[in-house]
Amino acid sequence: MAQQEVTNGGSEKKTGGGNDIMEVIEVKFTALKPQLAVEAPKANEAILFYKAAFGAEELGRTLHPKRKADQEHPLILSAQLSLAGSTILVSDLADPSETPAKTEGTGLVFYLETDDVASAINKAVGAGAVVVSEIAEGEGAGCGLSRVGKVKDPYGVVWAIGTPAAKAAVVEA
Amino acid sequence: MAQQEVTNGGSEKKTGGGNDIMEVIEVKFTALKPQLAVEAPKANEAILFYKAAFGAEELGRTLHPKRKADQEHPLILSAQLSLAGSTILVSDLADPSETPAKTEGTGLVFYLETDDVASAINKAVGAGAVVVSEIAEGEGAGCGLSRVGKVKDPYGVVWAIGTPAAKAAVVEA
Numbered sequence: 001m002a003q004q005e006v007t008n009g010g011s012e013k014k015t016g017g018g019n020d021i022m023e024v025i026e027v028k029f030t031a032l033k034p035q036l037a038v039e040a041p042k043a044n045e046a047i048l049f050y051k052a053a054f055g056a057e058e059l060g061r062t063l064h065p066k067r068k069a070d071q072e073h074p075l076i077l078s079a080q081l082s083l084a085g086s087t088i089l090v091s092d093l094a095d096p097s098e099t100p101a102k103t104e105g106t107g108l109v110f111y112l113e114t115d116d117v118a119s120a121i122n123k124a125v126g127a128g129a130v131v132v133s134e135i136a137e138g139e140g141a142g143c144g145l146s147r148v149g150k151v152k153d154p155y156g157v158v159w160a161i162g163t164p165a166a167k168a169a170v171v172e173a
Numbered sequence: 174m175a176q177q178e179v180t181n182g183g184s185e186k187k188t189g190g191g192n193d194i195m196e197v198i199e200v201k202f203t204a205l206k207p208q209l210a211v212e213a214p215k216a217n218e219a220i221l222f223y224k225a226a227f228g229a230e231e232l233g234r235t236l237h238p239k240r241k242a243d244q245e246h247p248l249i250l251s252a253q254l255s256l257a258g259s260t261i262l263v264s265d266l267a268d269p270s271e272t273p274a275k276t277e278g279t280g281l282v283f284y285l286e287t288d289d290v291a292s293a294i295n296k297a298v299g300a301g302a303v304v305v306s307e308i309a310e311g312e313g314a315g316c317g318l319s320r321v322g323k324v325k326d327p328y329g330v331v332w333a334i335g336t337p338a339a340k341a342a343v344v345e346a
């Protein structure tokens with residue numbers, strides 16, 4: 001009985017699905033990895049860009065098992081890059097009918113935290129990114145940041161590069 | 174001299190910008206936080222969904238300083254959620270002309286790793302997500318995964334929920 005209470009406790013929420021079994025499902029997620037699919041065969045080029053622009057490190061890659069006759073290099077199914085303590089996955093889009101990664105105008109931004117926003121943006125631009133928002137400071141930065149600028153990479157992904165404001169500005173939940 | 178070599182070594186790459194100063198910029202990124210902007214005022218509802226579906230925990234939130242007369246609750250500028258060891262940011266889109274987060278058909282997917290794909294998908298669906306790809310196993314899973322399924326959340330974001338394949342399948346870089 002006591003064990004049952006422990007199982008139902010913690011961060012578990014009722015899902016409203018009316019299913020008693022579902023309500024006590026404890027699922028453990030071990031990692032969140034954003035995956036960017038780029039126009040084939042540009043994944044290798046994108047990986048070089050993320051290394052040059054953001055200091056990403058490649059942890060490994062899985063290649064597409066079938067290489068077409070006209071391809072010099074096999075396509076990348078998934079490359080794992082370590083970036084700012086997280087992992088991102090970069091893939092070649094094997095199916096040309098699918099849309100490559102594009103976050104511009106989608107309400108989705110990858111926010112990279114750093115103490116040196118200006119240098120980070122200079123470095124990204126040097127590697128081939130384009131500035132989409134000049135550096136804003138103070139209230140103009142918004143979202144609890146003290147300064148932030150945005151760049152778009154050559155593969156359509158927008159990166160917000162910013163420094164968090166003092167913790168005092170954050171309302172604890 | 175020895176110190177200079179250390180500074181230029183490691184993961185540093187020439188940026189091709191032809192700028193000697195830029196080539197030795199060492200920028201340290203401390204975090205990567207994907208930010209999802211949802212249609213206002215649904216950020217609070219989205220946060221509840223990520224808690225129920227994925228066991229996310231809210232670390233804090235910053236509210237919009239200006240509350241409109243017809244708003245019952247202030248808009249959320251940025252809420253920080255801990256999810257699978259990463260942090261995601263969820264915001265209300267203050268400007269109605271901007272597009273809410275949408276990853277479907279954009280080549281961008283959030284991949285969540287778990288050992289229990291079926292339970293994770295059941296739980297997400299119980300919380301309001303919709304299955305967009307049934308669970309695939311073995312080679313069909315692709316991307317070095319042994320099994321994977323995809324769900325779309327009520328805010329337009331697609332999550333791939335999967336278990337990584339044995340490390341043996343990964344080609345080290």
